[in-house]
Amino acid sequence: MSTRRLFFGIGLDSPTTAVIQRWLDDSVEYHKAPTLSRNWHITLAFLAQVEASTTDALIEFAGQLNVAPFELHFAQSGYWAHNGIFYLSPSPCEALESLAAPLRDISEQWQLYTNPYAYLPHITLFRNHKPIPQVRAPIEPFTLTVSNFHLYHSHALQDGLHYTPIASFGLSA
Numbered sequence: 001m002s003t004r005r006l007f008f009g010i011g012l013d014s015p016t017t018a019v020i021q022r023w024l025d026d027s028v029e030y031h032k033a034p035t036l037s038r039n040w041h042i043t044l045a046f047l048a049q050v051e052a053s054t055t056d057a058l059i060e061f062a063g064q065l066n067v068a069p070f071e072l073h074f075a076q077s078g079y080w081a082h083n084g085i086f087y088l089s090p091s092p093c094e095a096l097e098s099l100a101a102p103l104r105d106i107s108e109q110w111q112l113y114t115n116p117y118a119y120l121p122h123i124t125l126f127r128n129h130k131p132i133p134q135v136r137a138p139i140e141p142f143t144l145t146v147s148n149f150h151l152y153h154s155h156a157l158q159d160g161l162h163y164t165p166i167a168s169f170g171l172s173a
Helices: 014-027 052-063 094-109
Strands: 003-011 041-051 070-080 085-090 123-126 142-146 148-157 160-170
Touching (some): 003 052, 003 160, 041 052, 052 148, 052 160
Antiparallel strands (some): 003 041, 148 160
16 A cells, blocks of 8 residues: 655745745855745644555544634744754744644554654754854744644655645634
């Protein structure tokens, strides 16, 4: 049976992507290309390789979650030296935690993937970038309104990596 590499995540809208791209272009010095802006997102839960029957059950599970729309506020960048990841992180948000927790839990319960790290939501801007990119000016704070999330398929095509939504879920009060 075939499997697909999947994860739950929150996509970025075009205005948010433009703000981040402008900041990278104007205020960050780097020597390696950033991750593709089409792939910028916030991971809620990584699932690894998933079979079709399990994918259907995950879609059903995610569709039953009841989380109201919320806002994420961004004003901080960060860097993990061990893997060269440079990222933007939102301010702590209880609603984001409430959305991510059951998705991460079901991944572990169904033995799809157990994440060895605590949940640290972020937007990955660079991978394997050593040393840290030099930030000449911090990003101007911005807000992302979250009204939906997606189940993404991570796959490679001729023009690089793609994160394609295969199911979308609206948030409602």
